[in-house]
Amino acid sequence: MNKHLNHFIFSILLVSTALSANKWTPEFMIQYQRLGGTDIAPNGNWVAYELSVPQMEGEKSEFLTHIWLVSSDGQRNFQLTQGDVSSRSPRFSPDGKHIAFISGKADPENNFQTTKGQIYVLPIDGGERKQITAETSSVGRIAWSPDGQSIAFTMRDPETEEEKRRKEEKRDWKIIDTNYRYSHLYVVEVNGNNGARRLTKGKFQVGSFDWSPDSKRIVFDHMENPTANAWTTSDISVVNVRSGSKKSLVDWNGSDRSPKYSPDGKSIAFSSDGGNPTWGREHFVYVIPANGGNGSQLPATPSRYINSITGWTPNGTAVIVSESNRTSRRYFNIPLSENGVVSTLTPGKGNYGSLSYNKEGMIAFVHEKTEEPGNVFISQMNRFNPARITNVNPEFFTMTHGKTEVIRWRSKDGMEIEGLLTYPINYREGKKVPLVLNIHGGPAGVYTEGYTGRSSVYPIQAYAQEGYAVLRANPRGSSGYSKAFRFANRSDWGGMDYEDLMTGVDHLIKLGVADPNDLYVMGWSYGGFMTSTVVTKTDRFKAASVGAGVPNLIGMLTTDIHDFIPWHFEGEMHDNIEKYIKHSALFHVNNVTTPTQVVHGENDTRVPIAQGYEFYRAIQRKGVDTEMIVYPRMPHGLREPKFIQHCGEAIMKWFKDHSK
Numbered sequence: 008m009n010k011h012l013n014h015f016i017f018s019i020l021l022v023s024t025a026l027s028a029n030k031w032t033p034e035f036m037i038q039y040q041r042l043g044g045t046d047i048a049p050n051g052n053w054v055a056y057e058l059s060v061p062q063m064e065g066e067k068s069e070f071l072t073h074i075w076l077v078s079s080d081g082q083r084n085f086q087l088t089q090g091d092v093s094s095r096s097p098r099f100s101p102d103g104k105h106i107a108f109i110s111g112k113a114d115p116e117n118n119f120q121t122t123k124g125q126i127y128v129l130p131i132d133g134g135e136r137k138q139i140t141a142e143t144s145s146v147g148r149i150a151w152s153p154d155g156q157s158i159a160f161t162m163r164d165p166e167t168e169e170e171k172r173r174k175e176e177k178r179d180w181k182i183i184d185t186n187y188r189y190s191h192l193y194v195v196e197v198n199g200n201n202g203a204r205r206l207t208k209g210k211f212q213v214g215s216f217d218w219s220p221d222s223k224r225i226v227f228d229h230m231e232n233p234t235a236n237a238w239t240t241s242d243i244s245v246v247n248v249r250s251g252s253k254k255s256l257v258d259w260n261g262s263d264r265s266p267k268y269s270p271d272g273k274s275i276a277f278s279s280d281g282g283n284p285t286w287g288r289e290h291f292v293y294v295i296p297a298n299g300g301n302g303s304q305l306p307a308t309p310s311r312y313i314n315s316i317t318g319w320t321p322n323g324t325a326v327i328v329s330e331s332n333r334t335s336r337r338y339f340n341i342p343l344s345e346n347g348v349v350s351t352l353t354p355g356k357g358n359y360g361s362l363s364y365n366k367e368g369m370i371a372f373v374h375e376k377t378e379e380p381g382n383v384f385i386s387q388m389n390r391f392n393p394a395r396i397t398n399v400n401p402e403f404f405t406m407t408h409g410k411t412e413v414i415r416w417r418s419k420d421g422m423e424i425e426g427l428l429t430y431p432i433n434y435r436e437g438k439k440v441p442l443v444l445n446i447h448g449g450p451a452g453v454y455t456e457g458y459t460g461r462s463s464v465y466p467i468q469a470y471a472q473e474g475y476a477v478l479r480a481n482p483r484g485s486s487g488y489s490k491a492f493r494f495a496n497r498s499d500w501g502g503m504d505y506e507d508l509m510t511g512v513d514h515l516i517k518l519g520v521a522d523p524n525d526l527y528v529m530g531w532s533y534g535g536f537m538t539s540t541v542v543t544k545t546d547r548f549k550a551a552s553v554g555a556g557v558p559n560l561i562g563m564l565t566t567d568i569h570d571f572i573p574w575h576f577e578g579e580m581h582d583n584i585e586k587y588i589k590h591s592a593l594f595h596v597n598n599v600t601t602p603t604q605v606v607h608g609e610n611d612t613r614v615p616i617a618q619g620y621e622f623y624r625a626i627q628r629k630g631v632d633t634e635m636i637v638y639p640r641m642p643h644g645l646r647e648p649k650f651i652q653h654c655g656e657a658i659m660k661w662f663k664d665h666s667k
Contacts, residue, residue: 031406031432031472033655037061037462037648040400042381043072044096045361047371048103052079053131054371055087055097055106056361056383058399061462061648068649074108076131079369079385081396087129088136094127096148100197101155105130107139107197109146126158128197139195140203147190148215152222157194157248159206159225161213163233164188187232192216192225194248206246207253214241215265215315219297220272223248226256226297228264228277235567235613238262239284243277245297256299260284263293265316270323270366273297276305278313278328286574287451287494288312288486292326292341305341306349312451312486312493320388321366327352329362331453331487334413334427338362338372354391358457364388375458377411377427380404403460407432409471411459416514418483419506422495425488426480426511427454428520432471441666442521443470443477444512444548446530446537450484450500450575451493464554464606464645464654465529473659475527476520482507484533498577500533500590501540508537509545523547527662531555532614532643539592539622542601550665552604552658555614555643558592558622567612596625602632604661606654608641634661 043057054077059070072093077084088094094110109124124145129136139158140146147161173179189212195203207213216227224245231240241264243257257263261284266277276294290313295302308330317327317338325340337359338352353359357376364370368388375381380400384393411429418424431440445465447454459467470477482504484496496504515521528548530538535556542551557563561580563572573579580587588594603626607619623635636657638650645651
């Protein structure tokens with residue numbers, strides 16, 4: 008059957024399901040189709056975008072991603088890549104006639120296992136796709152050279168023959184912090200027959216990169232090793248594409264990353280902490296001459312927590328960055344002038360992401376609001392007037408949503424705290440309802456105005472459907488506000504940030520929204536830490552769910568970011584043992600009476616699963632009502648749609664079972 012017809016029928020079936028059921032559930036919400044990266048054509052006529060659809064039939068539990076093309080007027084929209092293997096990272100050629108992307112393929116000679124992701128090029132006006140690389144490892148990032156002759160890419164070092172032999176002979180023991188497999192830069196000619204050519208080598212990990220406008224050089228950032236803990240070691244270098252000679256441009260202490268050439272090729276912008284690395288992050292944009300030399304710091308963004316540099320404006324007068332801004336995610340223009348004023352490129356409510364743009368200043372991006380599913384929009388950069396050009400998830404538009412609004416309150420010490428409150432569907436003002444306190448991760452996470460109907464282990468609209476209000480607070484420590492606010496809970500996890508949360512609950516009780524006798528709490532990662540702390544400090548909640556939580560700070564020596572806790576608690580565990588114990592819920596389980604569920608991914612290296620087992624066993628042995636759910640294969644977040652749906656259902660059931 009035709010793929011487009013398949014997609015149409017799938018959408019009609021979902022609409023039918025929504026209208027007949029007329030109810031939000033984790034089962035319905037898992038069908039939400041997720042938009043990914045965009046790329047706008049050089050002439051602005053087309054926008055390529057990624058769309059991920061859950062696959063849950065039989066043995067499948069994955070998100071299948073394909074690339075779609077939509078015309079700038081929204082009149083034509085079709086799926087460009089096909090098949091049972093995902094395709095990602097669409098990139099228009101400089102002349103706009105082809106799209107490069109990364110995809111694998113099902114290998115019939117190997118039980119249809121997916122092969123490593125390789126680069127393909129496909130004419131947008133029809134024709135067969137052409138495979139450009141045939142490497143033994145998967146391709147990471149890709150970028151066309153400005154002259155359209157080559158594609159640069161990153162790739163992790165493949166296993167050596169010796170490593171394969173050791174594995175076959177069961178001699179593949181590991182010595183930790185040694186024998187890394189690094190990611191390096193390669194280049195391949197689009198119409199050549201000589202295969203890919205390696206540009207960098209050595210004991211460093213290549214991250215993001217950018218071509219010079221003349222296609223002769225590539226600037227890139229690199230860390231000393233590929234571990235998650237090494238981000239504070241990133242520097243910036245440039246490589247000559249023809250000769251392979253490498254030159255260091257920025258070797259400051261700390262994190263220097265995301266380099267981008269100016270349109271004239273004379274300067275390079277990058278994000279940096281200025282040689283002062285902190286796990287609470289404080290980033291600025293710097294600009295240096297393309298050949299190296301002293302740089303200048305550009306004006307600071309509102310939160311000083313830059314997620315990434317998108318690039319320079321086409322006229323070269325400003326640098327575009329993304330950053331959380333209170334309860335929104337936005338893009339900002341940072342002027343080159345030291346006294347210039349940072350301006351908002353994407354104003355208005357909601358979240359903005361996946362920005363791409365062309366030399367004419369036309370931008371494409373994904374935008375969503377709390378009650379509006381994400382879609383692709385276009386606008387002019389210098390005159391922001393967004394027009395929606397896709398209609399993804401039309402069935403979700405038909406649903407009645409629980410209203411979400413931004414609320415503010417004063418914490419115990421007078422500090423203003425902000426959060427998002429989602430009301431039950433068809434809420435009647437003055438009615439007291441059960442309240443779920445949902446705590447974000449981080450602690451430098453932040454709740455923003457993303458779509459509340461998307462699938463999640465915390466399905467917000469499903470709670471609203473069942474009559475709950477949901478408070479998603481941004482306590483001190485959250486990003487999106489200021490450096491001072493973000494750093495305000497150092498050495499004090501579970502202290503004033505706990506008061507920020509409790510005063511938020513009190514605020515809703517005083518407003519007559521929350522029933523003080525029907526309260527619940529849940530959170531993931533740092534949110535799990537806070538949830539485990541909450542149940543040691545109060546019995547006001549009827550039930551709790553700790554997701555990938557950290558009840559034992561001492562045990563976090565096993566995390567893959569082992570510098571993280573010592574920074575936040577301003578010292579090593581062995582020098583601050585009393586502080587670590589004071590802020591660890593595990594050492595205060597004697598206070599726990601709240602029925603508490605524990606949820607964890609079995610392969611979590613960020614918060615190793617021992618943390619979950621410790622808390623579960625401790626409160627179980629104390630006689631507290633508890634259960635522990637372990638998800639096989641899962642890292643720090645759940646990736647498989649069947650698990651996401653089940654987790655949402657299991658937490659809701661836990662709360663419902665303890666609501667009486």
